[in-house]
Amino acid sequence: MEGCYWDREIETIPREDLLRLQLDRLNKTLQIAKHSPFYRGKIPEFVSDLDALKDIPFTTKKDLRGSFPHGMLAVPLERIIRLHSSSGTTGTATVVYHTKHDIDNWTELVARSMYMTGVRKHDIFHYGSERIGALTIPASSGNSKRQIRLMRDFHATVIHVTPSYALHLYPLFAEEGLNPRDQLQLRIAFLGAEPYTEETRRRIEDIYGLDAYDSYGLSEMNGPGVAFECPMKNGMHLWEDHYILEAIHPKTGKMLRDGEEGELVLTTLVRNGMPIIRYRTGDVATIFPHKCPCGRTHRRISRIKGRSDDMLIIKGVNLYPMQIEKVIMDIPEVGNNYLIEIERVDYLDSINIKVEIVPETFHGSFDELEHLKKKIVDNLKTEILIQPKVTLVEPGSLPRSEGKAVRVVDKRKE
Numbered sequence: 209m210e211g212c213y214w215d216r217e218i219e220t221i222p223r224e225d226l227l228r229l230q231l232d233r234l235n236k237t238l239q240i241a242k243h244s245p246f247y248r249g250k251i252p253e254f255v256s257d258l259d260a261l262k263d264i265p266f267t268t269k270k271d272l273r274g275s276f277p278h279g280m281l282a283v284p285l286e287r288i289i290r291l292h293s294s295s296g297t298t299g300t301a302t303v304v305y306h307t308k309h310d311i312d313n314w315t316e317l318v319a320r321s322m323y324m325t326g327v328r329k330h331d332i333f334h335y336g337s338e339r340i341g342a343l344t345i346p347a348s349s350g351n352s353k354r355q356i357r358l359m360r361d362f363h364a365t366v367i368h369v370t371p372s373y374a375l376h377l378y379p380l381f382a383e384e385g386l387n388p389r390d391q392l393q394l395r396i397a398f399l400g401a402e403p404y405t406e407e408t409r410r411r412i413e414d415i416y417g418l419d420a421y422d423s424y425g426l427s428e429m430n431g432p433g434v435a436f437e438c439p440m441k442n443g444m445h446l447w448e449d450h451y452i453l454e455a456i457h458p459k460t461g462k463m464l465r466d467g468e469e470g471e472l473v474l475t476t477l478v479r480n481g482m483p484i485i486r487y488r489t490g491d492v493a494t495i496f497p498h499k500c501p502c503g504r505t506h507r508r509i510s511r512i513k514g515r516s517d518d519m520l521i522i523k524g525v526n527l528y529p530m531q532i533e534k535v536i537m538d539i540p541e542v543g544n545n546y547l548i549e550i551e552r553v554d555y556l557d558s559i560n561i562k563v564e565i566v567p568e569t570f571h572g573s574f575d576e577l578e579h580l581k582k583k584i585v586d587n588l589k590t591e592i593l594i595q596p597k598v599t600l601v602e603p604g605s606l607p608r609s610e611g612k613a614v615r616v617v618d619k620r621k622e
C-alpha cells in the first residue's frame with residue numbers, strides 16, 4: 209500500500225503513541241467542554257488514564273435536543289463560523305456548532321478518507337473534496353434527473369450516495385438513454401448514511417462498473433469522514449486521533465471487548481465549538497480486534513448492522529432488518545426494493561416481506577414464481593429463525609425513496 213497515505217505519520221502511528229495522544233486530547237476536550245452549560249459540573253476536569261472514561265456519563269440524542277439551542281456550546285458564539293441543524297424524525301431540532309479550527313479538522317479527515325480509497329486531484333467529485341484538489345460539485349438529494357445530467361456533463365468520477373439512492377437512480381439512467389457502466393466515467397462510490405449489506409455493495413459495483421467503499425459519519429460527529437474503508441474493503445478505519453471509540457451493550461451500557469457486537473459510542477477529541485463526550489450513536493456494529501494489512505493502526509468497525517432502536521422483537525426473537533436484506537439481495541431474481549411489514553393478529557406477531565422481483569422473472573410461469581417464493585422463505589427462515597410470509601410484487605410497485613429508505617412498517621405500534 210506504498211504511497212496511499214494522505215498523512216502516513218498519523219495513519220500508521222503506533223498504538224501506544226495513539227493512546228497517549230488520545231489521553232492528551234481528551235484532557236484538552238474536558239477543559240473546553242466544562243465551559244458549556246450542559247457539561248458544567250457533570251464531567252471531571254482531568255483524567256489520568258483512558259479507563260476513567262467509563263465513569264463519565266453518556267451523552268444522548270435526547271441531551272442534544274434538551275440543550276437546544278445553546279446548551280452545548282463551549283466557546284463564545286462569535287467564534288462559531290458554521291452550524292448544522294437537523295429537525296430529526298421526531299421534529300425536535302438538534303444543532304452542532306463548528307469553529308474555523310473544527311471545519312479545518314473535519315476537512316482534513318474527509319481528505320484523508322478519500323485519498324485512502326484512491327481519490328486524486330484529477331477526479332471530479334460529486335460532493336466535498338476540495339482539499340485533495342478534486343473538482344467538487346455539491347448537489348443535495350432530490351431532482352434525480354438533474355443529478356444524472358450533472359454526472360454526465362461534467363464527467364464525474366466519484367460519487368457519495370446512500371445505497372438505496374444509488375439503486376433508485378439506476379432505472380432513471382435508462383430513461384435518459386444512458387448505461388452508467390459504459391457511458392459515465394464513475395470509478396469510485398462512497399456508500400453510507402444507512403445500513404446495507406455486502407450483497408448490495410456488489411450489486412452497485414456491478415451495475416455502475418465502479419469500486420464502492422463504505423463510509424460512516426453522523427452529523428453529531430461532524431458528518432462524513434468519521435470512518436472509511438481502505439482498499440482492503442474489509443471494515444472501516446475509524447480515525448482514532450479525532451475520536452475515542454467504544455462499543456457498549458445497548459441495554460446495560462457496559463463497555464464491550466473488541467469483536468463483540470454493540471452500540472458505538474464516540475467522544476470528539478479535536479472539536480472546540482461543541483465537544484461531545486461519550487455520545488451514544490445508536491448505531492450497532494463490531495470493532496475488529498485485528499490489525500489491518502494496509503498498515504493503518506486505527507481500529508476498524510464493521511458495516512453498521514442497524515440502529516439499536518431498529519432492533520425488532522418478533523415472536524420473542526431479536527432481529528435487525530439488515531439480516532433480511534442480506535438474504536433477499538443475495539437472490540438474483542430479486543429486484544432492488546423490498547418492504548417489511550409486521551402485524552399483530554390475535555396477540556401473535558406476523559412478518560410479511562414484500563419483495564420486488566426483476567421483470568423477466570415476474571413475467572415467467574406460475575411455477576417459477578412459486579419456486580422463487582419458497583426459496584426466499586426457506587433462506588430467510590435459516591437466517592432469522594422465524595417463518596415469514598413472502599409476497600412477490602411487480603418491479604417498481606413499492607414506494608421508492610429519494611433519501612434514506614423506509615424498509616419497515618411496524619403496524620403493531622399504530
Ligand SMILES: [Zn+2]
Nearest residue numbers: 438440500502
Ligand atoms: Zn486498512
